[in-house]
Amino acid sequence: MRKMVLRLDVFLLALTILWAPALSDLVLSKVDRRIDLTSQIARITSTLKVENAGSGLVSEVLLAFPESQAKHLAHLTATPNEGKGKVKGSGISYPVQLVHAKDMPPSLTFYSVSLPKGLGKGDSFTFDVLAVFTHALKPFPEKITQADIQLLVFQDSAHYLSPYAVKVQTLSVKLPDARIESYTRIENTKNIGSEIKYGPYENLPPYSYSPIVVHFESNQPFAVAEELVREIEISHWGNIQVTEHYKLVHGGAQSKGEFSRLDYQARPHVRGASAIRRLVAKLPPRAHSVYYRDEIGNVSTSNLWSDFKKTELEIEPRYPMFGGWRTAFTIGYGLPLHEFLFESDGKRFINISFGCPINEVVIDTLIVKVVLPEGSKDISVSAPFPLKQWQEKKFSHLDLVGRPVVALEKTNAVPEHNQKFQVYYKFNSLAMLWEPLMLIFGIFFLFVTGIVYMHVDMSISKSSASYLAKLQWDEVQAAIQQIRNIITRCLVIHDKVEASLRDLSRTGDIQACKAARKAADGLLKELSKEMKPLLAFLQSSQQAAHLLPKVEELVVKVKDLEERLMVKHSTIVDCYEKKYGGREIENRVASQVQKITALRQEVDDLLEFIDEI
Amino acid sequence: MYCCRQEFKNGLQSKPKLSTAASNSLSTSPPTAMAPKPIASPVAVTWYPTLAVVMLAIGLIFTASFFIYEATISRKSRSLAKELITGTVASVFLGFGSLFLLLASGVYV
Numbered sequence: 016m017r018k019m020v021l022r023l024d025v026f027l028l029a030l031t032i033l034w035a036p037a038l039s040d041l042v043l044s045k046v047d048r049r050i051d052l053t054s055q056i057a058r059i060t061s062t063l064k065v066e067n068a069g070s071g072l073v074s075e076v077l078l079a080f081p082e083s084q085a086k087h088l089a090h091l092t093a094t095p096n097e098g099k100g101k102v103k104g105s106g107i108s109y110p111v112q113l114v115h116a117k118d119m120p121p122s123l124t125f126y127s128v129s130l131p132k133g134l135g136k137g138d139s140f141t142f143d144v145l146a147v148f149t150h151a152l153k154p155f156p157e158k159i160t161q162a163d164i165q166l167l168v169f170q171d172s173a174h175y176l177s178p179y180a181v182k183v184q185t186l187s188v189k190l191p192d193a194r195i196e197s198y199t200r201i202e203n204t205k206n207i208g209s210e211i212k213y214g215p216y217e218n219l220p221p222y223s224y225s226p227i228v229v230h231f232e233s234n235q236p237f238a239v240a241e242e243l244v245r246e247i248e249i250s251h252w253g254n255i256q257v258t259e260h261y262k263l264v265h266g267g268a269q270s271k272g273e274f275s276r277l278d279y280q281a282r283p284h285v286r287g288a289s290a291i292r293r294l295v296a297k298l299p300p301r302a303h304s305v306y307y308r309d310e311i312g313n314v315s316t317s318n319l320w321s322d323f324k325k326t327e328l329e330i331e332p333r334y335p336m337f338g339g340w341r342t343a344f345t346i347g348y349g350l351p352l353h354e355f356l357f358e359s360d361g362k363r364f365i366n367i368s369f370g371c372p373i374n375e376v377v378i379d380t381l382i383v384k385v386v387l388p389e390g391s392k393d394i395s396v397s398a399p400f401p402l403k404q405w406q407e408k409k410f411s412h413l414d415l416v417g418r419p420v421v422a423l424e425k426t427n428a429v430p431e432h433n434q435k436f437q438v439y440y441k442f443n444s445l446a447m448l449w450e451p452l453m454l455i456f457g458i459f460f461l462f463v464t465g466i467v468y469m470h471v472d473m474s475i476s477k478s479s480a481s482y483l484a485k486l487q488w489d490e491v492q493a494a495i496q497q498i499r500n501i502i503t504r505c506l507v508i509h510d511k512v513e514a515s516l517r518d519l520s521r522t523g524d525i526q527a528c529k530a531a532r533k534a535a536d537g538l539l540k541e542l543s544k545e546m547k548p549l550l551a552f553l554q555s556s557q558q559a560a561h562l563l564p565k566v567e568e569l570v571v572k573v574k575d576l577e578e579r580l581m582v583k584h585s586t587i588v589d590c591y592e593k594k595y596g597g598r599e600i601e602n603r604v605a606s607q608v609q610k611i612t613a614l615r616q617e618v619d620d621l622l623e624f625i626d627e628i
Numbered sequence: 629m630y631c632c633r634q635e636f637k638n639g640l641q642s643k644p645k646l647s648t649a650a651s652n653s654l655s656t657s658p659p660t661a662m663a664p665k666p667i668a669s670p671v672a673v674t675w676y677p678t679l680a681v682v683m684l685a686i687g688l689i690f691t692a693s694f695f696i697y698e699a700t701i702s703r704k705s706r707s708l709a710k711e712l713i714t715g716t717v718a719s720v721f722l723g724f725g726s727l728f729l730l731l732a733s734g735v736y737v
Binding site for chain 1: 664701711
């Protein structure tokens, strides 16, 4: 402890040596600082009331940070002060920029806030500055056993470090617990419960610095993600897949000695108070297909709650994490497309949160990769803070040229960086059809292979007896199939003739019936002509010898059937012309009808036999 | 360095602004063409399983008829056009069916 205070003294000395006068005539008439140390992230909210004591117009206010703080600074914003009942997320913030002034002390880092309108003579303006620091809380002692409590040290100045004179100022430090090991006592110091108050101090010159050190107990988990890679994959088929790869370390006081699982299980709040037991991730509403796994496989110690506002995922690492212990895991979830992807001015853009969904995690390196669909063009990124940016290619399911990936890197990210960012790109909806087309062509290729295989003659010896026999047999088969087709057509025509007879009995239209008969005759003649060469081929072929009798029998039977049908037809038509009664007609054709039914049965049997060849 | 770019906010805040303006004046004027329009998938996500089953079933029926044709009709009397048409229809249905099967099972291509 003494060493630390000594170092601060040296720093103060350096400051006094490098004393420089304030540039402008600004005066801070009131400064209220609130330091929130309840988590591992130190948040300093300062309410500044700036007054222009000079005569010129001033539009910029400088904020100073000592080097020891500046290197831990993760986030800095200036927002309008809205009084006690402040409304968060009004969205307005003033631009803050890093400035390098030559005539300023080099051990200080300056940021300049641009005010919305210049301050005239005597004008005053009030605004809030939120500065967020990571790794600013140092564990002291640096190594503790399982049973020890974790103590942290925080250093700052009781006086607001500023290039301007400060009239009235106060400082309050909020701690997670009322148990405070020690704190620097200077004039006007009060300790109420878990809060330490410094001030008010009045009329301090520029660059006043009065180091304070607070040493307090905090068992807040120090979840630090050394690296977090978030991959956001857009599929225009209705899903955004988010995969987050964490490399987590407990950044608090290092664990020393042995770890007793028994002690931990028996009295977890005493033996392992500072261990990370569980982490809660707040996912967007309607997140689905949530998983939590690591290299071994699924980690079953997780719970999921969801309502219309949010989805909460509670995950427990495989072991309680003590200081310095590490773990690596992956969580993933799907999000509905229409809530995050929009179109405007012919460009599509994804509007999604940048940071990590787990509460109060400090991320040393955060890489967000947005995987756009294949064929996206004109990619541009719009983010609320500066980022390192590059492009990659990713090959995923059914990709030909790879998907364009926009990679964004942010170091030292805090929950304040959980802001929406946008990636704009151009995409033609027809490009979505590439994936089904690839599948279709893949399957079509299989069919074509099948067709080629069945058509190509793959025998090696083209002159062997068995090969020739096979060729002949193929021809015989083809001829028989053709004959069968012709016979089927004949039977269809027969059915038509029968149908015309039924029509005749219903309507009595003799002319229509005769016309149907004429048409049928013509068709049947053609078919029998077609049949002749096929039969001749079968008769000449040796291979068909054993089949020939059956086929010939079939042909004869069909011919017979045809003749009888025609006889029946002429008889009935004749009877109608002579205006015979129904009974008379039936008597005349009765014998024919019987034979026709028998023949039809035989033909069907033969056809069945031929089909089985 | 830590400046807050207004340009990024304009694009998104135009929408809530419009909606509040509309609710205040109780007018039902449609949002301007500049307002971002959400993009949804061409086919509702809830249909994917049904579409997968139906299209795969049709595709498999055509595949079956293709192979029955190949196996039963002799080489001389087979018609290439018929084979190609059956194959094409079967592959279109199987292609879309397998796509929807992938989507329904969570593999968003």
